Amino acid sequence: MGLIKVILDYIKKDAKSFQERSDNFKAKIDSYLETFGLTAEQVSPLISVLDEITAANIEKAEINRARMAATLKCTNLHRTGEKLVREFRRLIMLSPNCTDDSLEDLGLKPGVRYIDTDKQAPTLKENQVAGVPQIRYDKSSFDGIRIFCRVGDQENFDKGQIVTQTKYNDIRPRVDPSKPETREYYAYYILKDQIVGKRSNIVKIELGPVV
Template identity: 30%
Template sequence: MPTVISKKEFPETKEANFIRKRDNFLAKVFQYVEAGILPREETEALTQALNEDKQRMDKKNEDKKIAHDSNVVYHEGHPPVVSQLRAYKHMSDNNPLVTPEIRQELELYSEEKVETTNGKKPDLKGREVGGLAQLTYTKKPMHGILLYARINGGEYDFETLVKDSKFTDTRPRRNPKEVEIREYYAYYIFDGKKVGKQSEIIRVVLNPIE
């Protein structure tokens, strides 16, 4: 039976394996120094460097844990504050003493963004997911996209209305054992009409299915 031999890089790059081997080395190396097998000066220099590296690694991992914990605490505590601020704004809206000038100064108002649809074009992005082409785009403030597609450089013979911000092309493959290239472009839809400019053409490569 043939065997395959693969060598691991020394020292290993995976942190857990590096830590295990480092700690094992630090715990055992000096018995061989005392026995006169390994040189003291070089070993002491290496162990000092390893211990300093351990301190940096421990500090890095501690900071990552603190950052993670702080992130969790923030995202758990932030939504109630947003709700409280929204309720406060609603209260100020119903308070006749709060003038528009006060709302403006305190920025207690909902901003309205006015833009035309003429220059808008979908920011299509695509990738292969589970052997299918999956597309995403920024939907708001539009109502969807009109999507066109072709396969392997043929005609753009596929057209569909997409109302969600994600679309999965579930059409069957022409030959699952071969690479298939699907290309897409789209226009935004607003109030049931095609508006704006054509998106960039994007390409999704579907790899063969074994």
């Protein structure tokens, strides 16, 4: 195959590159006016628009900085406020006059949500980290999962193991490091060391040889 010539537009789409070329143009165009037989009045409208674009970009950057600063301020204040609210709730609960009704009235009474554990199933997501199988899931209100694995062409899955973190790294050695290896996984939620709910989806990870 030979070379294909592609013409690149001299007007850049991203704001930073456009601004750089705009600054370069404005700094040098006066030295070319006589060469091109042009007057300052002829280039003035273009310079004016380029100046407006520069001013608008500066304004936009200032607004973005202010927005980021405001977001950070709100986040930090919210964390402080949440801590103080929890501390104040513990304080008023020491009072013999504190009731569920008063907590409810102040918006300080926890809500209650019921989960039908029989209908819950973890959703597994697979990944590889430095050649190690990694399984992720949403722990939700459960203690963890019991995860089961099948390697290669094994007929059955293993007896499983309990995982209490939201990530499981399967660091078991390969059957034969010189060959590719397939590992399949499924899981159930556990609550108080007991399996509950429905089986998860099955995920498969293809591992390449390591030697």
